Amino acid sequence: MKKDANRITIHDIASELGLHASTISRALSDNPAVSKKTRELIKAKARELNYRPNQMAAALRRGRSDMLGVIVPAIDRNFFASVIRGIEEEANVAGLHVMVCQSYDDSERERVLVEGLQAMRVDGIIISTAKDGLNDADFFKSISGSGTPVQFFDNMPAGLDAAAVVINDRRGAYAATKHLIDQGRKRIAHMRGPQHLDIYRERFAGYQDALKEAGLECSDALTVDINSHFDNGRKAFAHLWSRDLKPDAVFSASDYSAAGAMQSAQEHGLSIPADVAFVGFANEPFTELMTPSLSSVDQQPLSMGRKAARRIMRRIKNEAVEKERVILEPSVIVRGSSAS
Amino acid sequence: MKKDANRITIHDIASELGLHASTISRALSDNPAVSKKTRELIKAKARELNYRPNQMAAALRRGRSDMLGVIVPAIDRNFFASVIRGIEEEANVAGLHVMVCQSYDDSERERVLVEGLQAMRVDGIIISTAKDGLNDADFFKSISGSGTPVQFFDNMPAGLDAAAVVINDRRGAYAATKHLIDQGRKRIAHMRGPQHLDIYRERFAGYQDALKEAGLECSDALTVDINSHFDNGRKAFAHLWSRDLKPDAVFSASDYSAAGAMQSAQEHGLSIPADVAFVGFANEPFTELMTPSLSSVDQQPLSMGRKAARRIMRRIKNEAVEKERVILEPSVIVRGSSAS
């Protein structure tokens, strides 16, 4: 019975060839000090024995793991999946592995994940923090002070001066609202995300910017709170529509809520976009599949992931602490829900 | 300047307390041999120094990493995201970490990922294989013969006798088709996935089963090949509709293709489900958001993930090689696209 490949070490190869383990190590890492002949001999034997280098041992010895940890609230949101794809693209060419973890928007779990990744000695952590409002800037300060570089993207704890790649949420919201104004809408409602989070406060502010600029009223009666879920958006629209001041357009800080709202509007017998126009946020793929298709704000997730990866990889190499924020510009994708 | 938490070891704690490293190790792993007093002292000091155990060193020493590797084609398909959630639920209670990787349906990349996970000495690999038809049963045989337990789910290389959790694709397809027949449909088309993959052959077979049972013809003119993408589904329907024999129902092996097909049907001025009814496969969340909402076959992804995790964890503990297949029963979710 052949020995398990997992258990085969450079020593096994060494003894089979009458060489020393250090030579094997050198040959396998293409150290020019070893002669071409023996190197090829060694590589052939390694293949024959189905040898797999033990990454943990190597990592322990070298002091780095060549692993990047990524923490996102949930991988089934296309935004996060795309960011991860961007990260992987960059990391893979640099020979780094990517460990993806989900916080499920639970800050407690998030802490456990961060500590777990640190325990694995990942070379760096890329994270969009949980949106339950319970995460703690101090915790992240202590982490980045602890030797593991942390790179934020999208969402991050308020009041933290750290490396981040974000989009200009305010401008995105402004542009979305402006687009609705340009379509002649006068009573534009906003379904806004949790206001304890920067990104949603910014989106609310951008919405207000556009209204003010156009001299439109910015009434509480046109604002409703949502939590990014479909059913919630449905209820939010019903709520909005039950008030005296009926909107002729809705800008939602979330595609999911916008989708729910659209469905509710249709159930109210409203025609879209004639009676009410809709714009969402995140440009999830399903927005294209709806009838009518849902306009949305694109957040450049791929580019966000690539930039985040590049930046943290630079920091890993330089040991430098670069704290700037990279700010990407979003764009409004106009579809059937807001244009005839 | 405080030492980086990442660099703090049990030796640092030991010297600060005038104890030996082995005592620290025991205390931190709650070994009852150490006195309550010193244990608490040690734990306090560990917290104070912000100590993080080095998982790699521990893994190296113990011979296991407490990590599970998961490889899926893409994480942004809700089916896979849900399976992963199921896996995480089970793994986390057992104290295992989950490393998620994406093959992007590229068998070459998949091999690299498998080897990478082996190099990390993950305790086991859970995988749904790439659908490019280039994966190699022999490769996986050699892997599972190499000491790393491999647990398949959903898709796997043909002709491989290995542990797997799958759904009864044939029954799912049968039930979906039967549902359409029960709605009085006579010319039911099938948009079928790549026939080099077991799962899609099974779905095709289930479709044929239902037709035969009902005495309906199973014509080539009602079959069209798809690749699970939206645009492709669109073209597929246009193609189908350009033929002489027009279908009055479509069963698609993929939700994405079904969605594209529905859009194409609407562009042809057809009314759904009156003129043509649709049923997809996978029960992606967007199916509910469409107008009309798309009927689909649910694959029990959560349960699939949980079962896969439980089974591989059993194998890891027992060192036993259990090769049975677990087969889950799918169910048809009837929505507006196929019922009035």
Add this chain to the structure above:
DNA sequence: TTGTAGGCGTTATCAG
């Protein structure tokens, strides 16, 4: 060009 030795941070086994 190859061999030797030491150590990365833990844990398991022996002693004491």
Add this chain to the structure above:
DNA sequence: CTGATAACGCCTACAA
């Protein structure tokens, strides 16, 4: 109950 020691598999000065 605690201390000493060796080993997990690899890498890297340094020596030969």
